[in-house]
Amino acid sequence: MDPHAPLLQTLQTLTSVLPEKLQRPRIGIVCGSGLSGLVESFREVEMVPYENLPGFARSTVSGHKSALAFGLLGEGEGVPVVAMLGRFHRYEGHDFPTIVYPIRVMARLGVKNIIITNAAGSLNPSIPVGTIVVIQDHLALPNMTGSNPLLGPPTSPSHARFLPLSDAYSPSLRRLAFLSAHKLALPREALAEGTYAWVCGPTYETPAEGRMLRHAGADVVGMSTVPEVVVAREEGMNVLVMSLVTNFVVIPERYRSIRDEVEAELLGKKIELPKEDVVSHDEVLAVGRQKAEVMKKLVGSIVELIPTAPDLQ
Numbered sequence: 673m674d675p676h677a678p679l680l681q682t683l684q685t686l687t688s689v690l691p692e693k694l695q696r697p698r699i700g701i702v703c704g705s706g707l708s709g710l711v712e713s714f715r716e717v718e719m720v721p722y723e724n725l726p727g728f729a730r731s732t733v734s735g736h737k738s739a740l741a742f743g744l745l746g747e748g749e750g751v752p753v754v755a756m757l758g759r760f761h762r763y764e765g766h767d768f769p770t771i772v773y774p775i776r777v778m779a780r781l782g783v784k785n786i787i788i789t790n791a792a793g794s795l796n797p798s799i800p801v802g803t804i805v806v807i808q809d810h811l812a813l814p815n816m817t818g819s820n821p822l823l824g825p826p827t828s829p830s831h832a833r834f835l836p837l838s839d840a841y842s843p844s845l846r847r848l849a850f851l852s853a854h855k856l857a858l859p860r861e862a863l864a865e866g867t868y869a870w871v872c873g874p875t876y877e878t879p880a881e882g883r884m885l886r887h888a889g890a891d892v893v894g895m896s897t898v899p900e901v902v903v904a905r906e907e908g909m910n911v912l913v914m915s916l917v918t919n920f921v922v923i924p925e926r927y928r929s930i931r932d933e934v935e936a937e938l939l940g941k942k943i944e945l946p947k948e949d950v951v952s953h954d955e956v957l958a959v960g961r962q963k964a965e966v967m968k969k970l971v972g973s974i975v976e977l978i979p980t981a982p983d984l985q
């Protein structure tokens with residue numbers, strides 16, 4: 673099936689199930705691993721399961737639900753928003769048109785600003801677990817090596833064939849993230865700025881891969897987000913990405929030397945071994961749960977500020 677074909681059907685389905693005031697969301701939100709709780713601050717919520725929406729796949733990853741949540745967020749009348757509770761990753765076997773389909777739907781609903789969240793591993797010793805990193809740039813090895821989400825014929829004749837990405841991460845939205853942190857009296861170190869490296873997954877990085885990404889200039893690494901960013905930019909949206917650091921990528925200062933161990937053993941000596949560490953998705957989800965409240969408040973505050981920023985309308 674051509675995943676672009678059912679766009680009209682998806683939009684018709686949404687119009688038929690949503691009350692009028694939720695049909696034209698102004699802001700889109702993508703909830704990363706363990707971050708679907710962002711929807712708890714929505715009012716008048718309408719959930720639309722992906723299985724009811726033509727063109728939508730299902731998320732197969734734990735910590736990702738499979739529904740769009742429509743609602744109002746913020747003081748007073750509230751801003752109409754739509755959130756993806758569950759995203760699609762390349763490692764699940766979804767093709768790129770399927771992964772980015774919900775972003776194209778959001779664009780057609782009228783979304784102009786999108787807040788994309790994710791869980792990510794830190795490559796930067798000065799960005800510890802629990803930090804929310806406001807992404808200022810990305811490093812996408814798949815894009816550079818033949819797995820670009822825009823491969824193939826353009827989705828629409830109005831889209832640029834060669835999309836610039838030097839301005840992908842909206843300075844105005846990033847500004848609102850830091851203003852919001854100030855408004856919420858978050859400690860300065862709660863937020864950082866950095867570059868996201870996108871890898872395909874589902875394997876986590878080897879130490880050598882982590883070291884390479886760090887040397888190449890990335891601060892955090894994850895298996896999502898960039899396809900959504902690329903397509904959101906193609907669709908003309910302003911993009912904000914916030915990565916919650918859930919773990920350090922394992923980059924030991926020195927490798928455990930099996931030769932040294934064997935030689936010491938043969939000499940009857942004991943040597944001190946460097947600590948061995950591995951990351952797990954359970955750990956990723958646990959940090960997501962711990963930080964869900966801060967992320968929720970931050971997103972809520974940014975959503976309230978967006979209508980006050982003239983360049984984001």
Ligand SMILES: O=P(O)(O)O[C@H]1O[C@H](CO)[C@@H](O)[C@H]1O
Nearest residue numbers: 704705790791894895896956
């Ligand atoms: O990027 P999100 O979907 O938040 O999830 C991140 O966490 C999962 C790995 O633990 C991967 O899917 C990675 O991309």
Ligand SMILES: Nc1nc2[nH]cnc2c(=O)[nH]1
Nearest residue numbers: 791792793893894895956
């Ligand atoms: N690739 C990658 N994705 C993650 N998502 C959460 N943590 C990590 C990580 O360490 N590496």
